[in-house]
Amino acid sequence: MKQQHLQLDNNKRLRHFLTTEGLKRDLLVEILDTAESFTSITHQQVKKVPLLRGKTVVNLFFEASTRTRTTFELAAKRLSADVLNINVPASATNKGETLLDTLRNLEAMHCDMFVVRHQNSGAAHFIAQHCAPHVSVLNAGDGSHAHPTQAMIDMFTIRRHKQEFHTLSVAIVGDILHSRVARSQIHALSTLGVPDIRVIAPRTLIPAEASSLGVHVYHDLDQGLDGVDVIIMLRLQRERMSSALLPSEHEYFKLYGLTKEKLALAKPDVIVMHPGPINRGVEMDSSVADGEHSVILQQVSHGISIRMAVMSMTMQHDLHSGQDT
Numbered sequence: 001m002k003q004q005h006l007q008l009d010n011n012k013r014l015r016h017f018l019t020t021e022g023l024k025r026d027l028l029v030e031i032l033d034t035a036e037s038f039t040s041i042t043h044q045q046v047k048k049v050p051l052l053r054g055k056t057v058v059n060l061f062f063e064a065s066t067r068t069r070t071t072f073e074l075a076a077k078r079l080s081a082d083v084l085n086i087n088v089p090a091s092a093t094n095k096g097e098t099l100l101d102t103l104r105n106l107e108a109m110h111c112d113m114f115v116v117r118h119q120n121s122g123a124a125h126f127i128a129q130h131c132a133p134h135v136s137v138l139n140a141g142d143g144s145h146a147h148p149t150q151a152m153i154d155m156f157t158i159r160r161h162k163q164e165f166h167t168l169s170v171a172i173v174g175d176i177l178h179s180r181v182a183r184s185q186i187h188a189l190s191t192l193g194v195p196d197i198r199v200i201a202p203r204t205l206i207p208a209e210a211s212s213l214g215v216h217v218y219h220d221l222d223q224g225l226d227g228v229d230v231i232i233m234l235r236l237q238r239e240r241m242s243s244a245l246l247p248s249e250h251e252y253f254k255l256y257g258l259t260k261e262k263l264a265l266a267k268p269d270v271i272v273m274h275p276g277p278i279n280r281g282v283e284m285d286s287s288v289a290d291g292e293h294s295v296i297l298q299q300v301s302h303g304i305s306i307r308m309a310v311m312s313m314t315m316q317h318d319l320h321s322g323q324d325t
């Protein structure tokens with residue numbers, strides 16, 4: 001609940017982007033529409049607009065990333081911001097004091113926006129609570145909690161292919177338990193009006209709170225994929241598994257891997273998505289990852305427009321907003 005207030009300024013405009021949870025439909029649609037207006041810039045000779053000229057964006061990544069960090073960087077550069085990339089090795093970090101110290105130092109350099117990825121849930125929220133009034137914080141993934149820009153990329157991709165949300169059946173398959181992407185997607189899908197959200201996974205990879213999120217839980221892939229419009233595959237997040245939650249990867253693929261045969265259970269015009277990185281032969285077959293239903297590389301391209309949208313929207317926040325926590 002509190003995050004919802006922290007994210008908005010006094011005029012209910014986006015100040016930080018920490019989670020899709022609790023944000024109103026209009027705001028999510030505004031992000032999608034703003035992103036749509038930025039897509040043409042990619043095809044211009046000069047791929048730049050001056051919206052963030054004079055602003056400094058810091059990519060503060062405590063966890064590994066390729067797609068997310070580079071598309072945030074490209075987005076900032078296309079908005080004419082100066083960009084600083086700070087890769088903090090995970091082993092050297094110590095939440096709390098160190099994070100605050102880093103923040104104070106970067107503020108002393110007059111930075112305007114922090115894009116934060118951290119292995120601990122709540123890290124971006126913590127920075128947002130303690131930063132100066134002119135600063136905006138964008139969550140680029142915190143633990144297994146939230147990854148709101150990825151979720152909005154996925155909403156953008158779905159809208160481009162399916163136009164409307166209110167008629168769709170969407171299946172999210174795989175490691176729901178550890179997935180910050182799945183959590184952010186579920187909140188966004190339900191706010192945007194998707195009536196049938198399914199999660200498909202072994203019992204050990206479904207979070208206890210799943211049913212309270214308004215999703216339909218399936219443990220059988222064939223049943224779960226029946227007649228769906230969109231399939232979102234997720235990576236097995238081995239690095240977040242504290243114990244053996246699964247048999248072998250081979251066994252997992254046999255039960256939950258997406259193959260051409262399984263794909264035939266969905267609607268004929270189904271789209272297949274994955275936030276990346278893909279483990280071929282573990283969660284999906286290469287013939288599906290590279291097949292005609294796959295929109296996985298489109299998701300990557302959309303990352304730039306969505307991140308430009310969120311950056312430009314948060315930089316317009318009311319500087320007189322209180323530090324409402």
Ligand code: NCD
Pocket residue numbers: 067068141147150180181234235237275276277
């Ligand atoms: C995801 C992440 O880091 O949460 N990837 C991404 O941002 N594109 C999903 C994953 O790591 O499996």
